[in-house]
Amino acid sequence: MHKLGSTALLAAGLALAPLTQALAQDRPDIAVLIPGKHDDNGFMQAAYRGYEKIKAELDVNASYVSNISATSDPALLTEAMRKLAQEGPDLIIAHGGQCNGPAEIVSKEFPDIRFVVIQGHVQGPNLSSYVVRQEDSAWLAGALAGLTTQSDVVGHISGAWPKPGLIGRAAFYDGVKHVNPDARFLTWFTGDLDNTDINAQAAAAEIAAGADVIYTMLNAGRQGVIDEIKSHGGKVRHIGNVSDWTQVDASFVGSAVADASVAILSAARDFTTGDWQPDQITEIGLGQGEVVKLTLAEDVSPEIRQQLDQLAAKLISGEIRINTTYEGSEFNPATGEFVDQSYKEELKAKS
Structure with missing residues (x-):
């Protein structure tokens, strides 16, 4: 059997x-x-x-x-x-x-x-x-930066130059200027999303130039910026992207979530x-579930939260339209000088 x-x-x-x-x-x-x-x-x-x-x-x-x-x-x-x-x-x-x-x-x-x-x-x-x-949450991140900066100098650091990265940078700048027209903007593409050293150096240069809020659109290279920001004893805040970085480190004042x-x-x-x-x-986009949103650190004031909620509603309704083109200059961390955007073509050729 x-x-x-x-x-x-x-x-x-x-x-x-x-x-x-x-x-x-x-x-x-x-x-x-x-x-x-x-x-x-x-x-x-x-x-x-x-x-x-x-x-x-x-x-x-x-x-x-x-x-x-x-x-x-x-x-x-x-x-x-x-x-x-x-x-x-x-x-x-x-x-x-x-x-x-x-x-x-x-x-x-x-x-x-x-x-x-x-x-x-x-x-x-x-x-x-x-x-x-991601431009929806990046715009709100810009508004957050413009509302929370004490120095009126806001930074941005990214790595590569694909079109979504350029659109995200432009949207962030547009959000900054919408709420704080007098803010100075420092932006730079390091050419590498993962290199911690060069992205930390970019952050150090922007902080030395007065930036007290920096928005990063990076991958593994973000850790270099985190370490640099934390070395300034809470005087500089960080805004992340993609996922909710406010749950990761207290240096983040917000994060432009866009869950791809x-x-x-x-x-x-x-x-x-x-x-x-x-x-x-x-x-x-924004308003379609929890895919795209701006998250905030616990220490963001109720007044600023209310302002951001109102701005988000205007984005969803179409009352505010996002400018996705940035025509301004870029801040070269190696020299501390502003350069025309054509300068990055030389960096692309070398990278």
Whole structure:
């Protein structure tokens, strides 16, 4: 009897194995491309959270690649995306506006694969973009900086130069100027989202020039700014982005939350339900759940909180329209001088 049972179980196992394989093959293959470090406590980690949400919530075969280029080199990103496409997934989700150009190139080479760029602005016959409107929370972060600065000097530091980063910087500046027209603005792109040393140096230079509130749009490199700000004994405050940094360190007066992991899950879910459409840009912004918002430290006054709530309502209603272009000069931390924006083209060529 025991022998027959074993044979029956063995037979069942042999029968089930091909069926299990067939079911796995029927699931869509979705690959997530993460240009930077997937554990950077910043924008790239949001992509990894999106990948984890796909794995947990959707019946798909999900995979990811990460840590391709700290400087968002277009050639390296294009080659990584091409290599991923050669493996034949049904959908490739590329994270970050730095993937715009690579996606336009590779999607044409692989017309049978669907492509999505998160925080992208590209479209095509098999290509779409999903955008979390980080400019909404960045504008409110600017308003917070303008309302809380004591020196009337506000700083901004970012790493790479993809379009979403430029839009976010412009929105932050617009928010500063809306509430504090006399504030001086110090802005710089260091060229590297992950390097703690160069971003700390940029923060030190902006603080030396009078900045007492600094907004960072960084990944792993943010830690360098945190350490520099904390060395000033509470005289300088920090505003983070992507996730809620007020829960991480007391130096943060606020954080411009824009959870791109939701966009990744939305793109994947749309693909599995048949709702995904090519040649479109799908936006998720302020007032659409908890995806985009400004969080505040406990010591922000009730008066400022009320002002920010009123401003948020005007953004949602359209009464306030965000200027997403910044035409001003940039502050070179190496020299302490202001330079024309064309100067960064030289830095791009060197990075």
